[in-house]
Amino acid sequence: MEFFDFSDKTSLDNFVSTNSGEFLQSWNWGESDSLKVRRLGVRDGGQILAAVSYFRRFLPGFSYYLYSPRGPIFATTINDKERQEIMFALAEELRRRENQAVFWRLEPDKLSKEVQESLLLNKSLDIQPAKTIFLDLEKSEEELLGEMHQKCRYNIRLAEKKGVIVKQVSADNFFDFWKLLETTSQRDSFSIHPRRHYEKMLSFPGNQVRLYLAYQGEKLLAGGLFSFFGDRVTYMHGASSNENRELMAPYLLQWTLVREAKKEVYKYYDFYGIDENKWPGVTRFKRAFGGQEVYYPGTFDAIFRPSAFLFYNTLRRLRRFCRSEERRVGKECRSRW
Secondary structure, rough: OOOOOEEOHHHHHHHHHHHOOOOOOHHHHOOOOOOOOOEEEEOOOOEEEEEEEEEEEEEOOOOEEEEEEOOOOOOOOHHHHHHHHHHHHHHHHHHHHOEEEEEEEEEOOOOOOOHHHHHOOOEEOOOOOOOOEEEEEEEEHHHHHHOHHOOOOOOHHHHHEEEEEEEOHHHHHHHHHHHHHHHHHHHHHOOOHHHHHHHHHOOOHHHHHEEEEEEOOOEEEEEEEEEEOOOEEEEEEEOOOOOOHOOOOHHHHHHHHHHHHOOOOOOOOOOEOOOOOOOHHHHHHHHHHEEEEEEEOOOOEEEEOOHHHHHHHHHHHHHHHHHHHHHHHOOOHHOOO
């Protein structure tokens, strides 16, 4: 077993995409971050067994940690014992290479109790959603429609009847989507990335991230950013207008992308994130399309420097406590800490 650094896009993306990896471990996605991405591989006899892209995330006052969104990725041909050995070897190699890192934050697609215990993995707050919904695109359109909630089918047909049209647009139309995104974040109380983050994604080569907008005539009603990578199309970011919501444009937007993904012979359509507690409205909307709910283990920390990690975790808990107190009694907590 040997470690190596991926030096070209083709070899990394071929491995990630053919082993059920997600766009967050693709070459292009690494280029979207302002911090330098590092791409580490494991091979044996010329065969690649695992790959992981990671970033340094700097901590105020002391050092940094490593973050691998939806990674590492393992070859589907290896067994659980081999996977455990490679996971442990990866952690040791990252500890050696990044000797100032406090911990490695990882999000594997599956995680056994043995691996969690052997690596002393600490469960963290989830960064990427731990639950999603997949539509099986090998089913016919009639089958997919039949598995939807009746109201979902009705809303799709209503939008079509009312003249709603969904089309792919270029990055030149990004500002229209950005205004929608700001409106949606204010209405539904969620945070969004800086504008340049989305613009960078749209600049990816190969049409990997696409922008679709829904209109009725000249009126912009809804939009979304979608990733086309590997075996799936993923619904990444969506937005909708406060006006004309009775036209049900978001339903037709999703159905249009499902049909587009089928036409381009992708295997799955991934709604990306559901959580009935954090996003009840969005979760109801996505569940209306049917499909299979998929669960991930979540986000874990492999601790490299225990004393520094303890200090970091204590500060993190205090910060969360302070935020909850601020919501409860105003800004008094901020002055105490």
